[in-house]
Amino acid sequence: MDVEGQSAAVLAGGYQAERKGGAVVTNGAVRADLEQVFRSAYPRVVAVAARVLGSRSEAEDVAQEVFLTFCRSTVPAAEAPGWLSVAAAHTALNHLRSGRRRASREVAAGNGTTVLPDVADAVVTLDERRRVRAALAKLPKRQAVALVLRHSGLSYAEVAAALDLSPGSVGTTVRRAESALREELNRHASSD
Amino acid sequence: MRHPTDGTLRRLLDEPAGVADADRAHIAGCQRCRAELAAVRRDADAAADALHVETGADVDGAWRRLSHAVAAEERPRAAAAPRRGWRTWLRSPAVAAVGVAAVLVGAGAAAAGDWLQVFRTERIAPVTAPEADLVKIPELDQFGDLVPTEKLDIQRVADAAAAAKASGLTVPEPGALPRGVAGEPTYYAGARASALFTYRADKAEQTARSRGQTLPPPPPGLDGSQFRLTAGPGCAAVWGADRPYPALIVARAVAPTAYSTGVPFATARDYLLSLPILPANVAAQLRNFSSDGTTLPLFMSVEHMTSTATDVRGVPATLLTSKDETMAAVVWLEGTVVTAVAGPLSGDEVLSVARGLGPR
Numbered sequence: 001m002d003v004e005g006q007s008a009a010v011l012a013g014g015y016q017a018e019r020k021g022g023a024v025v026t027n028g029a030v031r032a033d034l035e036q037v038f039r040s041a042y043p044r045v046v047a048v049a050a051r052v053l054g055s056r057s058e059a060e061d062v063a064q065e066v067f068l069t070f071c072r073s074t075v076p077a078a079e080a081p082g083w084l085s086v087a088a089a090h091t092a093l094n095h096l097r098s099g100r101r102r103a104s105r106e107v108a109a110g111n112g113t114t115v116l117p118d119v120a121d122a123v124v125t126l127d128e129r130r131r132v133r134a135a136l137a138k139l140p141k142r143q144a145v146a147l148v149l150r151h152s153g154l155s156y157a158e159v160a161a162a163l164d165l166s167p168g169s170v171g172t173t174v175r176r177a178e179s180a181l182r183e184e185l186n187r188h189a190s191s192d
Numbered sequence: 193m194r195h196p197t198d199g200t201l202r203r204l205l206d207e208p209a210g211v212a213d214a215d216r217a218h219i220a221g222c223q224r225c226r227a228e229l230a231a232v233r234r235d236a237d238a239a240a241d242a243l244h245v246e247t248g249a250d251v252d253g254a255w256r257r258l259s260h261a262v263a264a265e266e267r268p269r270a271a272a273a274p275r276r277g278w279r280t281w282l283r284s285p286a287v288a289a290v291g292v293a294a295v296l297v298g299a300g301a302a303a304a305g306d307w308l309q310v311f312r313t314e315r316i317a318p319v320t321a322p323e324a325d326l327v328k329i330p331e332l333d334q335f336g337d338l339v340p341t342e343k344l345d346i347q348r349v350a351d352a353a354a355a356a357k358a359s360g361l362t363v364p365e366p367g368a369l370p371r372g373v374a375g376e377p378t379y380y381a382g383a384r385a386s387a388l389f390t391y392r393a394d395k396a397e398q399t400a401r402s403r404g405q406t407l408p409p410p411p412p413g414l415d416g417s418q419f420r421l422t423a424g425p426g427c428a429a430v431w432g433a434d435r436p437y438p439a440l441i442v443a444r445a446v447a448p449t450a451y452s453t454g455v456p457f458a459t460a461r462d463y464l465l466s467l468p469i470l471p472a473n474v475a476a477q478l479r480n481f482s483s484d485g486t487t488l489p490l491f492m493s494v495e496h497m498t499s500t501a502t503d504v505r506g507v508p509a510t511l512l513t514s515k516d517e518t519m520a521a522v523v524w525l526e527g528t529v530v531t532a533v534a535g536p537l538s539g540d541e542v543l544s545v546a547r548g549l550g551p552r
Contacts, residue, residue: 030262038258043249050245059245060254067258132242151243156207167210172199178235181242 034071037080042067044081045088048152052092052136052144054129062092082162085154089145096137135184139177146170147177195225201232260516263496316510316525318499319478319489325471334399335464336392341420346382352429355379359427364442364531367548369431370541373439377429384446386422391415396467405468414463423448431535440535442549447488447530488530490523500539504531504546513539522546 031037045066050059066087075083136144142163149159150170159174160167196215204211204219219225332338349355352363358381393415400407426445432438465475478489492499492512500511502522509524520542521534533546 034262035255038255039251042251042254046249046254047245051243054245056246060249063254064258064261068261071258071262135242147239148243150206151240156203156210168199168203170199171201171203172197175198175202175232175235178202178232178239181239182235185238185242 030071031073033077034067037070037077038067041081041084044152045084048085048088048148049092051148051152052089052096052133054133058095059092062088062095066091082154082158085149085152086145086162089148090141093137093141093144096133131185135181138184139180143173143177143180146173147181150174195222198228198232201225201229202236204229205233205236264518315487316490316523316530317487318510318512319474319491320494320497320499321471321474321477321491322494325474332389335396337390337395338387339390340385340387342384342386342422344382344385344424346380346426349379349381352379355381355427355429358383359425361425361427361444361446361529363427363429364444364549365429366442366545367550368544370440370535370537370545373431373535375431377431379427379429381427382424384422384424386420389419389421391417391419400467400469403469407467408463411463418453420451421448422450438535440533440537440545442531442533442545444529444531446528447525502543504543509546511539511543
């Protein structure tokens with residue numbers, strides 16, 4: 001029934017299916033280690049989502065969605081940080097690509113304008129943010145996820161494990177994403 | 193040698209130790225690779241700038257928010273939507289195991305063929321404990337095999353008359369609806385559900401072991417003994433059934449009963465209550481119910497719910513309200529039939545609906 005929760009579940013399921021050939025297993029019960037995992041992983045999960053969305057408040061909503069799915073899953077505790085980061089990246093990218101974020105983005109934009117002293121600066125900052133998000137939304141999803149995870153501080157080994165890549169190809173994927181991001185941003189800049 | 197790949201150059205920026213010595217030596221001495229490395233670095237820096245965010249999160253605040261969201265998911269499941277709710281109710285550790293409870297509180301009663309009735313609902317009483325403890329209450333299938341003999345099957349039906357026909361119960365109808373609740377309800381009905389539970393000492397031990405505990409040896413005769421658990425038939429009227437959380441639910445069902453093939457219950461009960469698996473405060477409250485075998489425990493968390501004794505037209509009833517005032521339910525028993533009114537309403541509103549119910 002919960003649309004938000006479902007999308008996280010589906011995405012996380014996709015991630016698991018990619019890795020293990022099966023869906024996320026949930027047993028319906030709230031896992032006992034939830035608070036412990038939450039407290040240690042929450043800042044990073046928010047940071048991953050914020051890199052995608054460019055907005056703290058939206059990122060916190062995504063983090064809640066991801067943990068709601070996680071809390072009934074049977075993902076082993078040792079794999080939780082990687083699982084949560086990938087789920088955060090996927091869910092945030094999905095929000096980015098759908099129209100769902102518009103309302104909250106406009107609210108966030110309104111707040112941004114009031115705290116920044118110069119309205120012109122704010123407009124430029126917001127426009128740049130918007131262009132970055134638009135560019136990110138156009139990248140192939142795997143590249144976008146690898147890019148965001150890497151820039152969120154995950155090691156090559158961690159990104160490799162999370163996306164089922166060899167550590168060697170993480171560099172290639174991230175490099176492609178960065179070069180595609182530059183091209184997207186330049187293309188926009190010249191067409192503006 | 194061949195020039196290292198873009199990916200290797202990219203990794204060199206972040207994790208030089210992850211790049212082979214030969215590659216590093218090559219790049220250091222190769223003008224083309226160094227130029228490429230500079231380009232890779234420019235893109236990486238630009239991406240880092242573009243993706244930069246101010247971090248720092250309010251973990252405590254976020255944890256409180258998540259806890260509420262988890263609890264909000266639990267509560268409507270337990271008390272609301274009958275289709276999901278009843279099924280979850282049978283499985284949910286929070287509203288845990290009427291079955292375990294029935295076995296625990298059962299005492300001798302009238303015989304019915306080979307089956308001895310060990311539990312019948314004559315009273316409903318809340319068992320309160322911290323949520324953390326309720327989650328720890330084991331489910332029945334962790335002590336043995338639980339096999340459904342009459343599957344729980346709740347169907348949407350056309351109208352009140354069809355619900356009455358399918359359940360054999362009088363369908364309760366509210367006089368006046370609370371503010372914000374409107375339209376025609378959706379009706380549901382289900383036949384009696386029953387299950388056969390066989391106690392398995394090895395399974396119980398496995399459960400205990402997985403929690404790092406050991407069980408005392410079971411009393412003679414308990415291993416392999418069988419219990420029959422029944423509940424229903426039942427029916428419900430749901431307003432706003434298509435919404436994530438319905439606006440109002442009025443449900444009625446024949447209360448649970450348990451039978452046994454005749455093992456000594458006092459022994460079984462004392463044994464189960466003594467197990468280290470059950471949280472001590474829950475066991476203590478259940479022990480208080482044990483004398484009569486007629487009290488259906490309603491498990492609820494002290495963090496989220498408050499229970500108050502009240503009455504519905506002179507019949508003792510239990511009013512449950514969530515502490516954040518988002519949900520209320522009233523439950524009462526008349527004869528063998530339990531009726532509940534629940535919704536995202538105030539305590540006064542559900543009571544007013546309950547007191548105005550009648551076949552009309």
